[in-house]
Amino acid sequence: MSTPAPRGPVDSSRVPRYAGPATFARLPRLDEVGRADVAVVGVPFDTGVSYRPGARFGGNAIREASRLLRPYNPAQDASPFALAQVADAGDVAANPFDINAAVETVEAAADGLLATGARLMTLGGDHTIALPLLRAVARKHGPVALLHFDAHLDTWDTYFGAEYTHGTPFRRAVEEGLLDTEALSHVGTRGPLYGKQDLTDDEKLGFGIVTSADVMRRGVDEVAQQLRERIGDRPLYVSVDIDVLDPAHAPGTGTPEAGGLTSRELLEILRGLAGCRLVSADVVEVAPAYDHAEITAVAASHTAYELTTLMARQIAGERA
Numbered sequence: 521m522s523t524p525a526p527r528g529p530v531d532s533s534r535v536p537r538y539a540g541p542a543t544f545a546r547l548p549r550l551d552e553v554g555r556a557d558v559a560v561v562g563v564p565f566d567t568g569v570s571y572r573p574g575a576r577f578g579g580n581a582i583r584e585a586s587r588l589l590r591p592y593n594p595a596q597d598a599s600p601f602a603l604a605q606v607a608d609a610g611d612v613a614a615n616p617f618d619i620n621a622a623v624e625t626v627e628a629a630a631d632g633l634l635a636t637g638a639r640l641m642t643l644g645g646d647h648t649i650a651l652p653l654l655r656a657v658a659r660k661h662g663p664v665a666l667l668h669f670d671a672h673l674d675t676w677d678t679y680f681g682a683e684y685t686h687g688t689p690f691r692r693a694v695e696e697g698l699l700d701t702e703a704l705s706h707v708g709t710r711g712p713l714y715g716k717q718d719l720t721d722d723e724k725l726g727f728g729i730v731t732s733a734d735v736m737r738r739g740v741d742e743v744a745q746q747l748r749e750r751i752g753d754r755p756l757y758v759s760v761d762i763d764v765l766d767p768a769h770a771p772g773t774g775t776p777e778a779g780g781l782t783s784r785e786l787l788e789i790l791r792g793l794a795g796c797r798l799v800s801a802d803v804v805e806v807a808p809a810y811d812h813a814e815i816t817a818v819a820a821s822h823t824a825y826e827l828t829t830l831m832a833r834q835i836a837g838e839r840a
């Protein structure tokens with residue numbers, strides 16, 4: 521069965537790129553194209569944060585910054601929006617006053633989009649939302665490999681007795697059997713912890729750690745190769761907390777930590793994942809009130825672009 525040619529972004533050589541409403545990369549809305557291979561969906565929710573709030577505005581900041589993306593990605597030699605239908609699915613109406621209700625709403629929205637055959641490219645929102653997203657993805661694919669880019673472990677147990685927060689999604693995900701514990705990696709980890717036990721607990725859950733300093737010492741190619749080997753041909757979920765980047769590269773975030781990755785390192789590691797079976801991804805924790813000159817939002821838009829390109833190439837490869 522032949523698939524219709526995907527509808528791509530508005531042509532920025534004919535319509536100024538700063539004109540009109542901001543969808544991700546100036547792509548059509550999902551309701552304009554009916555269905556999508558990759559649905560870019562916003563989750564404006566930040567009730568799970570432990571420090572600076574504001575990630576509820578992250579998705580729209582990333583959309584605004586993504587106006588400057590262009591249709592051909594030379595680093596991956598691919599035109600993602602021609603290889604697959606990528607569309608902007610709008611925002612999930614997550615309850616800002618009730619975390620449990622919000623988690624349920626995100627899960628249901630993700631289920632709905634995944635049921636149409638779309639992969640999710642989610643724009644957060646704080647990191648709490650990774651849990652409902654992983655629930656939906658695991659319901660579809662079974663336990664998935666997880667590649668988690670973050671300054672933080674996000675495998676803590678509770679904050680103030682709360683189970684669902686931005687510091688706890690991946691412990692919950694392991695407890696719920698959503699992850700393939702043979703293939704769990706944190707990348708970019710750094711900064712002070714509550715105690716050494718944090719690391720022991722994290723290791724017991726099955727995670728391997730590539731610290732920010734490891735990336736600097738070993739280089740992006742070696743790191744990407746090690747990650748690819750660990751992931752193998754498992755279905756893969758990639759979660760990018762933008763605070764994995766150094767505050768110089770991403771000041772607009774809620775819990776910044778010194779000594780992070782450069783945006784160049786992050787983008788190169790992502791490109792090195794070509795060939796992995798990427799089933800969905802998120803970019804979270806962009807808090808534009810702390811941003812300057814859209815530094816963080818631009819980095820996040822390029823991160824989502826590389827992830828989308830990986831998914832589009834994967835989809836095109838499956839079709840061929």
Ligand SMILES: N=C(N)NCCCC(=O)O
Binds near residue numbers: 672763775
């Ligand atoms: N997921 C992010 N960004 N941060 C988690 C930090 C949890 C803490 O305040 O200890």
Ligand SMILES: [Zn+2]
Binds near residue numbers: 672761764775805
């Ligand atoms: Zn973090």
Ligand SMILES: [Zn+2]
Binds near residue numbers: 647672674686761805
């Ligand atoms: Zn995080």
